[in-house]
Amino acid sequence: MxxxxxxxxxxxxxxxxxxxxxxxxxxxxxxxxxxxxxxxxxxxxxxxxxxxxxxxxxxxxxxxxxxxxxxxxxxxxxxxxxxxxxxxxxxxxxxxxxxxxxxxxxxxxxxxxxASGAIGGLDVLRAANAGTLTSVRYVGRKPPKGWVGSRAEDLLDLAAITDRPETHFTGSARQAALAYPKNANVAAAVALAGIGFDRTQVELIADPGVSANIHEVQATGDFGRFDIRIAGQALPGNPRSSALAAMSVISTVEQIVSPMRF
Missing domain, CATH: 3.40.50.720 (NAD(P)-binding Rossmann-like Domain)
Incomplete structure (x- = not known):
């Protein structure tokens, strides 16, 4: 190709x-x-x-x-x-x-x-959405320095967060994606796979206790309950770029050209 x-x-x-x-x-x-x-x-x-x-x-x-x-x-x-x-x-x-x-x-x-980006489990959300999804919640945690260059800088003193996590956003996936265009692609992916931008709830946290970018999704519905947690690493040499996001692009292309698809 x-x-x-x-x-x-x-x-x-x-x-x-x-x-x-x-x-x-x-x-x-x-x-x-x-x-x-x-x-x-x-x-x-x-x-x-x-x-x-x-x-x-x-x-x-x-x-x-x-x-x-x-x-x-x-x-x-x-x-x-x-x-x-x-x-x-x-x-x-x-x-x-x-x-x-x-x-x-x-x-x-x-x-x-x-492409699914830095999150997994979207196949489960898509499948569950064929029934009735009651709620979907995404929580994104990054070290304080991981939010540098985002709206979080206007809300928190990121350099001073050393003892406990600080939440700097709660709202819908639509609000998160529009307010954090470089940091909320995962929230958007979860929303599109599940119950949409306006019903998917999002919380974004600056957490000095983590060294990786943590993505957590919780969903409930008539299928049961779904919980997933991913600790994602950055690409070598670029702390703001997710390795899994880049890998997901390659995986998407390989699915496109494959005679067999999941």
Missing amino acids: KFGLIGNGAIATYVRHGLEQRGHQLGALLLRPERVAEPDAEQSVPRVAAISDLPADLDLMIDCAGHVALRDHGPGLLRSGRDLVTVSIGAMADQQVADELLQAAGEGGATLHL
């Missing part, structure tokens, strides 16, 4: 190398205009700033560049008939963005594939 990547940060680099090791070929990088001309030790593929400049023979596009990139490029790619994998699930909390992406996919006869 020949694929294109949106972005060239830590997750995109991991995905690129992982897919190339599995025999797939990178055909292009879609980047912000100011990054197209930046020096690159791996200048073996076209680097473009516009969808119209992408090679015509790409089988799939993969978004690893965040909410803004999905909003800016997603509709055009889908409308052009290209399938798209994204890990920027939180962007779907903006109903206008979600509607535009789905409409563009319908117009182009393309599919938007949502």
Whole structure:
């Protein structure tokens, strides 16, 4: 398969190398205009700033560049008939963005594939949602430094949190995804797999007692009760990028091309 990547940060680099090791070929990088001309030790593929400049023979596009990139490029790619994998699930909390992406996919006869990101167990939520899900709650814990650069900095003195956990957000998954665009993709994934953005409850915590990013999901319904806890590690060299999020993109692509799917 020949694929294109949106972005060239830590997750995109991991995905690129992982897919190339599995025999797939990178055909292009879609980047912000100011990054197209930046020096690159791996200048073996076209680097473009516009969808119209992408090679015509790409089988799939993969978004690893965040909410803004999905909003800016997603509709055009889908409308052009290209399938798209994204890990920027939180962007779907903006109903206008979600509607535009789905409409563009319908117009182009393309599919938007949502990578699960840094969480697991979404298959259980999807299955349980075929019955009646009564409640779904997501709790995200990170070390205080893991919230640097987010809205939490405006609410807490992160450097002073050394003794006990401090909650800096409680609300719906929609509110969390919109307020924390770089930190709440997991909340969005849980919401989309289960009872939706407005009914899924979220709590975000700065916890000096943890060294990993902790994701906890609790769900109840007529299926019974579901509890999952994941302690996720970051990608080497980038403490803000989840290793499992990058791995989930590779797994999604492998599912797309496989003759057998879970």
